[in-house]
Amino acid sequence: MASMNQRSAPRALVVEDIKVDCMILMHMLHKLNCEAIAVENGKEAVDLFLEGKTFDIVFSDKDMPIMSGPEAVAKIRAMGATEVKIVGVSADFGGQEAFMHAGADVFLPKPVKLETLESMLKVVISKKNKSS
Amino acid sequence: MDYTNLRRQIISMKKSLFDQGYLDEQFNQLEELQDDSSPNFVEEVVALFFKDSSRLLTNIEQALEKYPQDFYRLDSLVHQFKGSGSSIGALRMKNECSMFKAHCNDRNLEGCRRSLQKMKREHATLKQKLETYFHLLRQVGPPERAVNSWK
Numbered sequence: 001m002a003s004m005n006q007r008s009a010p011r012a013l014v015v016e017d018i019k020v021d022c023m024i025l026m027h028m029l030h031k032l033n034c035e036a037i038a039v040e041n042g043k044e045a046v047d048l049f050l051e052g053k054t055f056d057i058v059f060s061d062k063d064m065p066i067m068s069g070p071e072a073v074a075k076i077r078a079m080g081a082t083e084v085k086i087v088g089v090s091a092d093f094g095g096q097e098a099f100m101h102a103g104a105d106v107f108l109p110k111p112v113k114l115e116t117l118e119s120m121l122k123v124v125i126s127k128k129n130k131s132s
Numbered sequence: 133m134d135y136t137n138l139r140r141q142i143i144s145m146k147k148s149l150f151d152q153g154y155l156d157e158q159f160n161q162l163e164e165l166q167d168d169s170s171p172n173f174v175e176e177v178v179a180l181f182f183k184d185s186s187r188l189l190t191n192i193e194q195a196l197e198k199y200p201q202d203f204y205r206l207d208s209l210v211h212q213f214k215g216s217g218s219s220i221g222a223l224r225m226k227n228e229c230s231m232f233k234a235h236c237n238d239r240n241l242e243g244c245r246r247s248l249q250k251m252k253r254e255h256a257t258l259k260q261k262l263e264t265y266f267h268l269l270r271q272v273g274p275p276e277r278a279v280n281s282w283k
Binding site: 018027092 | 216
């Protein structure tokens with residue numbers, strides 16, 4: 001597979017409470033030369049943004065303890081983080097409406113495919129290179 | 133060591149797991165993610181799945197025995213189980229989880245109990261079969277450390 005430009009490696013945040021799903025997604029992102037970190041619920045994700053952390057892309061599960069994905073997405077957007085690409089991810093197809101209503105850019109059903117991630121990251125990198 | 137015969141066994145075993153509906157295409161997707169930098173990735177993911185899902189099964193069983201039953205919590209627990217099972221391609225387990233969720237939706241306690249017993253059987257069977265599969269793989273693969281964390 002084509003490797004991403006190391007100079008503009010996207011920074012990704014994975015918001016996922018199910019360890020297996022998190023492990024797989026993190027592995028895919030590292031395989032695509034993405035700098036990725038993971039948190040276990042929506043509140044931890046919001047806290048990172050409150051701390052001033054920035055990301056190029058966020059992958060968020062829907063149902064999580066403490067704070068759900070859509071709730072976290074709404075809060076992140078309300079903070080003014082409008083540039084970050086937010087991807088809602090869920091095995092529950094009904095999650096699409098919740099995520100899009102909250103301000104996500106796109107919804108992906110689980111399990112996520114590597115090719116889909118690669119395409120998505122290429123767009124993020126392209127946008128990042130144009131703005132730098 | 134007869135590697136040809138071992139490889140033949142591995143291919144046959146994997147085909148059998150797919151033909152009998154234990155695994156689906158998602159397992160192939162996981163194997164495609166494995167490379168030289170992460171030669172044990174699939175086994176590590178599967179080990180993590182069995183570690184977490186064993187805990188979930190215990191939680192589901194405990195939740196079923198509580199009175200009154202909290203079908204919302206039961207559905208949530210099985211949803212997690214189903215989700216992670218789908219992520220490793222555990223098709224039979226995923227299907228049995230769907231049955232359980234349907235019983236939850238109908239607030240059918242006996243149906244949930246029967247489904248749980250099936251889930252436990254499928255869980256144990258798949259664990260044993262994959263354990264054998266990875267054991268064979270380790271014999272033909274590079275001399276890597278075996279992952280025993282799921283025992």
